[in-house]
Amino acid sequence: MSPAPGKTRLRHGVPRILGALAFAALLGGLVAGIRDLPRLGDPASPAATHVSPRFIEAAARETGAANMVTAVLADYRGYDTLGETAVIFAAGLGCLIILALAAADRRETPPPGLTHRFGSPILDVSARVLTPWILMFALYVLIHGHVSPGGGFQGGVLFGSGLVVVRLVRGRRGPAFGPGPRAALVLACAGVLAFLGIGFLAMAFGGEFLDYGTLPLGGDEAHVRELATLGVEAAVFAAVAGTVCVLFATISAGVRETEAARSAGSASPPGSDG
Amino acid sequence: MIPPPGVIGVGLLAVMLVAATAALFARDLLVAAALFGVFSFAAATWFALVGAVDVAFTEACVGGALSTILFVSAAHRTRRWLD
């Protein structure tokens, strides 16, 4: 009854008209609904008067994080952040599984990936100059997330991107830089586990899960929470950076060497490392 | 108090709308990836404009830089053109 998968049906005919109608209805509903909502940034709206004042007044005192966003994300709603980290981790695992299994299905050894250095001396030098700054900025974003925009998530993405830039420029032939897929996976797992570990530790010391205030780190509660938040952010950092590396490694693993790149002279046999 | 987005905000929203629609109908996957990058940067600027600096930062990191790289890598694994 149902059509074979792979045949895209939404090309023509009734389903397409139905799709267009559904889209129009959704759009109409959204527009009609949005007219009723409070204006963007309205200080009298419920979003600004109900829960937010507590965060604005007490976040810095209670959690030790001057950046309210960090306080909410990592402390008040740390459980959500744990979930988001798990979402990213799930995406990394999914890519790894689906692409690795797809390669195994074709009964071929996984393609060697970006074998050629499509770089040139200019790219090489630029990468050498820029990468340390990118990596350092990533760490800065992680640590400075308490007082300014940023945090583990953005820092992790930046750190991963920095490593990816090197891989892009140097290919696999250059000296190994950054983690390989296995090490990246270990890093991602360790990050998620570290986040959960902080939560379990808080439980072990008599608090709720993720209740940083109970951790025996010395000092007053706000300070302890601040330190624990930093730990959590570092865990997110590791998980995200690891996942970014896993994603890039698995997705770029099948990139074929183009004709042009071969003619540009990559002499060494593919898959000489991995 | 955050000032209302104004002309620049409306312009950014228009850019986002156009870029997203164009990416949807682009036949060339690399063009679609590039248009998605445009969308992300416009979105990041818009977030910054309405005061969500953290969100803007994240959007710039993820949408503008990382996902574009991943999209291009993924496009290399497939045929470049949709038919």
Added chain:
Amino acid sequence: MRESLPGLLVAVPLAGAALVPLIGALFRRGARETALVLHAGVFAIALALFALVQDGAPIAYAMGGWPGPWGIELRLDGLSALMALLTAGMACFAAPLDLSGRRSGAAGGRTSPFGDSLLRGVLLLLLAGLLGIVATRDLFNLFVFMEISSLAAYTLIAAGGGKATIAAFRYLLAGTAAGSLYLFGVGFLYALTGTLNMDDLPVQLAAAAPGAALATGVTLIAIGLSIKAALFPLHGWLPDVYVFAPTATTGFIAAVMAKVSAYALLRLLGETLFGVEAGAFVLDVLLWLGIGGVLVGGALAIAQTDVARMLAWSSISAMGTILIAVAVGSELAVTAALFHVVAHALAKGCFFFAAGALAGGLGLSRVQSWAGLASRLPGTAVAVTVAAFSLIGLPPVAGFFSKYLLLAATWNAGGAAGAAAFAALIASSLLAAVYLFRVLEAVWFRSPAQGSLLAEAPRTGPERLRLPRPLVFAVGALAALTLAGGLFAAAVERRLPRWPLPEPVGAASDLSRLDSARQEGAGTPGRRVLR
């Protein structure tokens, strides 16, 4: 200990999801054993919670020590404990199986560089996501865990390779649209009330003026969750997924995944938003859609020749049944719905595990190819028969009693809608009888076709037909549970939660709690919140 169980319920599988791939990547062995221990541990936690909430008092848990609406609260009451128990239990049956969708013909088969530890981690992730949906009292947190469970499910389905990948991709498109719609809806509700907490939301909504924004938000949430729950007419992704996904995944997903989304629908529309005009209206619409789903699902199941595809359409019909009961919303109806959720999960899990074992392992996917099954695999044939009886609603198995309660509930509801629902339920049983008796006839009364696998295989000796042992265990245990659910129906029914759910002790009024928290100033929030 009692207080910390809800936190552990989600945190333990989540930790397992990271731990198992880590063990696989570092040591290459021990991952499977770790995963099994963790699944058993989660089941034990869910069982303990289910036993603890039997006395009626829900167990609340404030994540991070921050009470709602500032922090995220979990709550395990009778309803969520039941769903958690069902989910964790079904995961235990799927956990020992081969998750990679390997066909038995391909010796050696597919190997990822990390063994199957990644897939085992993803199954734990799926479990964590579903349990997170079940336990949470926070709208956005529900979305986060919905995403976790969806991503894990796409991966597990796509691991089947080939057509399963395409089915997973279509599921991904539908699921992403569903998630976005749900998130839009939550955004509307947050803009209107400033809260995400399910206990606080009704209080704030009572103060807010009803309008188009509220109606839009509620509708978006309902559509999003309906897609996830594969409710007619938003079920398009389901049949291919159930047919092509690996056996273990299909058995687990078919048994619980859509039902967890239906649970979220009941929580949000039936409990949190029921006082809202739009919420009640959406429930009315859902009742008629449920009736449509029952009839369409049943009719299309008859048209199938492939067992798994037939079961998939039967699942759409069953989701319609559950939806009808949720929409009727009386105490009896919700009890019946929960009984049906349990009975259907057990029977459908059993049937799908059996069908997957026969289709994946032996290539017996069509109804005719099951001819003569009873003579070669009598145990499987008995289990399939028990499951089929439950799906049709014949005594003495669990499905009969859940159908009976459903019929009673719709009869009591009265009115045109009640009568239509009653008729639809009768029709669903008749339709199920048509398509399932066809299977049973082939299994018991036909002899295998000449030259078919069932005819050729020797009856005894090492060459005789056998199914993988964990699968045999899962099929047998689920059939036994289905039978037990029917034999001890009164005891099961007594343990189902009553609707409407009891107020948690100590949180009679959320407003008073908010006010007291405000008066405390912003000092340290209450560590031990209500239980």
Added chain:
Amino acid sequence: MIFGLSAIEVVATLLLAGSLFFCLAAVTGVLRLPDFYTRLHASGKCDTAGLSLALVAFALLAGDALTVVKLAFLGFFAAIANPTATHALGQAARRSGVPVWTARHGPPR
């Protein structure tokens, strides 16, 4: 004081005007030049110049040492990344055989 602007503001305005000119030139070049390489040339060179001038103008107007340092960093990174990106694009185009415009192709459109 010219039009009520201080000397620094006047200089900054002039720099911004120059920046705008280069950006405009880049846009014109991208639109009007005949092939990929010449367009790349226009956008790469003029964008870098326009950005640098704008950054100097902002630094003059900032009046805050930290902001000036941040802008200097921005300029430094843009000065490295922008030409490198242009180079990489040109190299990739050359390797994948994007045709080069010569006089034989006739006058530019």
